[in-house]
Amino acid sequence: MNSLIDPVELIDGSVLLHLGDGCDLELPYLWLRDNCPCDDCRVPQTQEKRFILASVAADIAPTEVAIKDQSLSLVWPDDHPTAYDLNSLRALIQTDRKPQQPWPKNFSPQTYSWDLFLHSSAVAIDALEEFMRHGVIVITDAPQEPETLEQLAPMIGPIRELLFDRIHNVSVEGHVYNIAHTSLGLPPHNDFASYSFPPSVQALHMLHNEVAGGESIVVDGWAVAEQLRNDHPDYFQTLCDFAVPFREFDDNNETYAVEPMIRCDSEGNIINLRFSNQLMQTINPQQPGIREFYRAYHELCLRVTDPQYKSTFRLEGGQIILVAAHRVLHAREAFTPTGKRHLQDAYFELDNIANKLVWLKRQRDQQHEH
Ligand SMILES: [Fe+2]
Ligand SMILES: [Zn+2]
Structure with missing residues (x-):
């Protein structure tokens, strides 16, 4: 990230990430902890989540937040590291359009x-x-x-x-x-x-x-x-x-x-x-x-x-x-x-x-x- 503004800010229990092109993403600390993609927090063979929120406090906050090598990197109070690839975060905000459409006039089934x-x-x-x-x-x-x-x-x-x-x-x-x-x-x-x-x-x-x-x-x-x-x-x-x-x-x-x-x-x-x-x-x-x-x-x-x-x-x-x-x-x-x-x-x-x-x-x- 070579932009002049700091790409990460901390606001009220969230990380505010400036992804460029006016695209800002607010990521609550609990969201960031819950979705950690690491192999300790996931079942590596299935990608299912293994980490469960009950194992941390509701007011958990990262001790370090930085952008490194195109990823958002955090460290939690128990020293657990979490890294999110920025592209994977960008991909989350591409909204899915509903497949359903209204019938045109005089519709008959294909x-x-x-x-x-x-x-x-x-x-x-x-x-x-x-x-x-x-x-x-x-x-x-x-x-x-x-x-x-x-x-x-x-x-x-x-x-x-x-x-x-x-x-x-x-x-x-x-x-x-x-x-x-x-x-x-x-x-x-x-x-x-x-x-x-x-x-x-x-x-x-x-x-x-x-x-x-x-x-x-x-x-x-x-x-x-x-x-x-x-x-x-x-x-x-x-x-x-x-x-x-x-x-x-x-x-x-x-x-x-x-x-x-x-x-x-x-x-x-x-x-x-x-x-x-x-x-x-x-x-x-x-x-x-x-x-x-x-x-x-x-x-x-x-x-x-x-x-x-x-x-x-x-x-x-x-x-x-x-x-x-x-x-x-x-x-x-x-x-x-x-x-x-x-x-x-x-x-x-x-x-x-x-x-x-x-x-x-x-x-x-x-x-x-x-
Ligand atoms: Fe029927
Ligand atoms: Zn993890």
Whole structure:
């Protein structure tokens, strides 16, 4: 560091580091002690942290702080030395942009062929990036055999098992425990609102579709919720706060959860819209705030079913819709059961897909380097 100002200052329990180009970084002493990268403080084979803050005082302060050879070097009261490479500190402040993007006007899901999706990592990277961006893709030319969804597991798995079945059958001929097993229209919903953490990815595989009607619909639930927050912040807050019971059951299974319909992360980003008219249970009429809830829920229902948020298409035999289920709701129009209509569902987790995408890109980049 050849700058005229001292690159390190000590201020109120922190090191203030001037990294150049107006980039200042305030590093609290506890942060600096906690993140020590040395081999005593880490498990060298895994890079996991071994040092735990409980072993030092809350008011710990370094006895020496200096910049040496492009690193920030500190010595602690017990003579433990810590060194941070300045570039690694710079790298920490490059903010990650969220992969999710709103749907463009007249959006319809991108399609990818089954064989390429499973066997070309370039196509898989494209498809999974699109999936993270818009929360839905369609896979075409898949086998029209039962249990085909098992074959997706190496790419997007493992399967998240839930009660009832590992692979769920949706047809008018089988076991009826849900409105989906009738020919009625289904309003937009996500599955298993009756779990406190519902599956975050759902694959809907059409094996045969020989009926009139029954068009498939997907809705960007986060766009609906975001617009509601914009237009009626009080309704939005009510839906974040008011817990609603959901239940799905049959003779052998019982699933039940009481959760608000909208969840946000600590920065206020929407992370889950839970919407299932069919699984929602009667709320105790004495639950405080029920009047406000019902007013907000009415508005949410209007918007969830508003054509401006939905994309409608016919899902043919051999096609699979993949949805990021905490964001994208699915629906279907009523149909006339004049022929066969058989759909299978399996569930996955978005974390596994996001991590698979990171791994696939790392593999690609390593191949380019060699
Ligand atoms: Fe469903
Ligand atoms: Zn250390």
